[in-house]
Amino acid sequence: MSFNVKNTVIKNCNLYSDKNGVKHIRIQARPNKWPENDCPFCHKSCPVYDKHSSKSTIWRGLDWGGILVEVKYQTHRIICPEHGVSVAEVPWAYPSSRFTKYFDLTVAWFASYLPRSTTSYFMRVDWETIGRCVNRTLHDLEPERSRILDGLVNIGIDETIYKKGHKYITVIVNHDTNTVVWASEDHGKSVLEKFYKQLTPEQLSSIKVVTGDGARWITDCVNEYTPNCAxxxxxxxxxxxxxxxxDEVRKDIWHDAYSEYKQVKKDNPRGKGRPKKDDPEFAIVKAAKVHVSPQSPAYVPYVVAEI
Ligand SMILES: [Zn+2]
Known part of the structure; x- marks a missing residue:
């Protein structure tokens, strides 16, 4: 199977360039006969609800050497006793997706390692599509999501802001796997309690270390729910x-140096004309000035940050 999907028949394919000069490969495909009436949710074969749509649906696949790949097929609807009327399953895509499964999975993989903007640029999809791709692949990537909270040992709790600082989100990470295990809007004790309350006694007892900033609400929850952990x-x-x-020390040093420089300058008033090179008073003022100059470590914050 040329695009690695089982139960699919390829009828033909053609190469064309669109009006912007972008090359496309359009593959005409269809599911095999026996799974063509499957429900996309329970995968059971169901009665046909209506005949094939007159308009073809196009799914975008993974690019082939920079050429956009498209899969074309005329879908039809089935009626499932459990899930009602829906478009019959196609083996190459998730329900309601206009991308192939491998495309959705690739976007989800990129999104877990790269910023959304990089993923969007590389995969040639818009920013919001990435979230939808990730949602569709969740079941395949994490079939047993409830087990993500099992066996937590070292966890980190932090809050972060989004929407330009107007909204908070509380995030809990598993330090051992370096993954996010839980997140919720807002912050504070009541939000963190939602996390602790869903844990079973076994899950609570496995937590040994909780890291976070110095927030009181984190300490309160840790003391209440996992009193034996660090x-x-x-x-x-x-x-x-x-x-x-x-930075505070740096500022103090700079202020002291500046006061000293001003005092030295006052005590050694400059006479008229250009001072001589070996003028001892001028040398004292010059030495004091070095400490408040832009080259001084006390003046430049990043020098302190690199120590
Ligand atoms: Zn169904």
């Missing part, structure tokens, strides 16, 4: 706190 500040926040402390 609560610590994660490395990101340790570095952030250390940098903030260093």
């Amino acid at each position: 609560r610590c500040v994660d490395s990101f926040h340790v570095v952030e706190l250390a940098m903030a402390a260093l």
Whole structure:
């Protein structure tokens, strides 16, 4: 099977260029006879509801060497006793998708490693399509999603902001697998309690370490639900706190140096004309000025940050 999908017959394919000069391969395909009336949700063979649509549906597949791949087929509807009337399943795509399964899965894989904008650019799909591709593949990627909360040992809790700082989201990561295991809108104790309340006693007892920032609501929940586990500040926040402390020290040093420079300048008033090279008073003022110049570590924040 040329595009790696079982139960599919390829009728023909043709290559063409659209009005923008982009090359396309259009594959005319159809499902095998025996699965062609399957329900897309329960995969059972069902009675036909109406005949094939007069208009073809086009699915986008993974590009072949920069050429856009399309699959064309005239769908029809079936009536499932359980799921009602729906478009019959096609083996190459998820229900209601206009992309092939491999396309959706590839987008989902990219989205888990790359920023959405990079995925969107590389896969030639718009930004919002990525979320829909990920949703369609969830069942295949994580068939037993409820088990994601089993055996958590080292977890991290943090909140982040989105919509330009207007909305919060609380995220919980499994440090051992480096994956997000739970997320919910908003933040605070009531939100975090929703996470803890859904855990079974076994799931709660497996948690040994909880990291997060110094927020009181995290500590309160940890003490209440997992009193025997260690609560610590994660490395990101340790570095952030250390940098903030260093920045305070840097500012103090700079202010002291600047006051000293002003005092030295006042004590050594400059006479008329250009000072001589070996003028001792000028040398004192010049030395004091070095500490408040843009080249001074106390003046340049990033120098401190690199120490
Ligand atoms: Zn069904």
